[in-house]
Amino acid sequence: MSSDIESGLYYPNRWVRIILIATEEIVGKNGVNALLNMGGLSHYIDNYPPDNMKKEVPFEHVSQLQQAYWDMYGPRGARAFAIRSGKKTFNDGLDSFGTAAKAARMAMKIGTLEKRIGLGLQFFAKFFNQVSDQQVAVTENENEYLWHLQVCPMCYGEESDSPLCYLAVGVLQGALENFADPSKHYRVTPIKCIAMGDEEGVISIDKDSILGEDR
Incomplete structure (x- = not known):
């Protein structure tokens, strides 16, 4: 479990709120409450972060929630759950990306699919x-x-033998489905993780879709 020492690093309220709402839609209210209790985050029960982009949720809380997935569902279940939750988080939170989403859509109208x-x-x-x-x-x-x-x-203060950043994998899959060709699916794979002792986390996104050549 993560240390109680505050990192001084923060995530926007709205994004964590969306993660919790997306999780609730998947496992239900009681399931979310169980996860929050397991992660030492009971103060969020019936008290999700406010719907604004202020940076007020400590990184420790995000990593504790991610670890709670692992503790409750085991590695395989947690990976599948985190990917599903991350994808739903991106889709449900698309409006919060605002001008970035509009700019990305404009960029994706020009050039090859790879570009x-x-x-x-x-x-x-x-x-x-x-x-x-x-x-x-x-x-x-x-x-x-x-x-x-x-x-x-996602892995702040954690140690692991395998990558923990599957929430980011789900977010990236959601982004690819929204801004690339929705009929194509891309392999998104975490290959390095700070929790494993790596200097940085790295997620690989194949340029060729699983269904064939797209370049």
Whole structure:
């Protein structure tokens, strides 16, 4: 479980509120309450963060919620649950992306699908960096885009033998479905994690869809 020491790093209220609402829609009110109790976050029961973009939720609380998924559902169940919750969080919270969402949509109308996805990821990385204390960078090589989590709320203060950033995997899958071709599916895989001792978390996004060549 995460340390009680405050990091001084924060996530926007609205994003954590959306995560909790999305989780509630998947497991029900009692399920959310059980997760919050297990994560030492009982003060959020019937008291979700307010619906604004103020940075007031400590990274520790985000990582404690993520760890509660692991404790309640086990690694395999937690991964599936976190991906589903992350995807729903992106879809339900799309309005909160505001101008970033509009800019990404505009970028994705120009050029090849590969170029459009790359530009969209760059827009969202910049947006994450502006409105939260999470720090993200995007690079690419011939076969994949790499989403670098240089400062990550999902595993803050945690230690693990496997990646913990599956909530981000779900968010990225939701983004690809919304801003790329919704008929295509891309393999999104965490390959490094700060909780595993890596200097940064890294998520790989294949440039070719699972259904075939798209470049």
